[in-house]
Amino acid sequence: MVVTRFAPSPNGPLHLGHAFSAIVAHDLAREAGGRFLLRIEDIDGPRSRPELADAFRRDLEWLGLEWDEVPAQSTRLDTYEDAARGLLERGYLYPCTCTRAEIEALEPRLGSQGTIYPGTCKGRLLDPARPAALRLDVERAMADSGELVWEDELAGRKVAYPREAGDVVIVRKDAPASYHLAATLDDAADGVTLVTRGADLLPATDIHRLLQALLGLPVPRWHHHGLLLDGSGQKLAKRRGSPSLADRREAGEDGRALAAQLRAGEFPAGITLASA
Incomplete structure (x- = not known):
């Protein structure tokens, strides 16, 4: 269906x-x-x-x-928290206290999802008093997931390149989950087989496909109109x-x-x- x-x-x-x-x-x-x-x-x-x-x-x-x-x-907040905790324990997430202004000051390059985070907080001792987001360590995740493919009804077969998005935020400082994590988990939980959305979100699908692989979720088809x-x-x-x-x-x-x-x-x- x-x-x-x-x-x-x-x-x-x-x-x-x-x-x-x-x-x-x-x-x-x-x-x-x-x-x-x-x-x-x-x-x-x-x-x-x-x-x-x-x-x-x-x-x-x-x-x-x-x-x-x-x-x-x-x-569904418990679902997001459980998934994020599991990814963190497996080493796929790391905390980041950088502000948007701090990142822009480093003159980072642009990728498919905007500014590519330069990895400033990866492996760094952090101040527990500062609010922290959780970012996806894309290189480590890709090393374990291998090639990822997905199908778009309009664009055909696609190979995911999550590196083009960089280490995106998975849990925001001010919210229990980012769009990437919440939407991916929700679509699986709701049994969505065809994800329809605007073509501006096509690049985000690479990250969602990677999260599906890491979390063992079913892979739907997409339709980016x-x-x-x-x-x-x-x-x-x-x-x-x-x-x-x-x-x-x-x-x-x-x-x-x-x-x-x-x-x-x-x-x-x-x-x-x-x-x-």
Whole structure:
């Protein structure tokens, strides 16, 4: 059975980009007679607002989508802690107290996930009084995992190169898990067989594939779809104040008609779809 999911974070309202992503996941599951899941990723501290999760449900219903809801991330903290502890005990994680400013001051090179951490804290005595994140020792992990492959429905067979991301954060200083760890564990726990998401997250899949190997998790297929862009050529984003679905819904717009237009590739003025 094909199982897809839509997993928004309640730190801002949904916009057209979210609607397009949810529709892609919903339709791929329904066309295959499978299941479409909703998972609320609510472990972003005070930025996570419960009332937005209710708004998300109203938005999806307004678009005419049907889903099965699975437990929110805030109910799964023990799972994240257990996985991180196991990786730490096996030597795949190390604590890091570096701040973003300290890392940028070293003029690190850029990789697939942005700035590549230069490994400053690896093997270093740390101050227990300073908050520490846990980073993945990619070289050690790759030495034990060997070649990693994965399949994307649009891009075909891919070989993972996690080194291009560097030693990414697996447990944040201010949260019980990073996106990499939480999403990988959740997809396995929820039985997701087809991970649908925007093409901007394609590079993250290399890290997720490595975590699956280290944690003995099943390997799904992926579908990285194109992104909706605004008039300036930037992807729609909460932080840039892209118009929300809630505003459209409350203004009386027909959500099902909007969903049909997105399916047909008919986008509102100023909105374009970048190829995956």
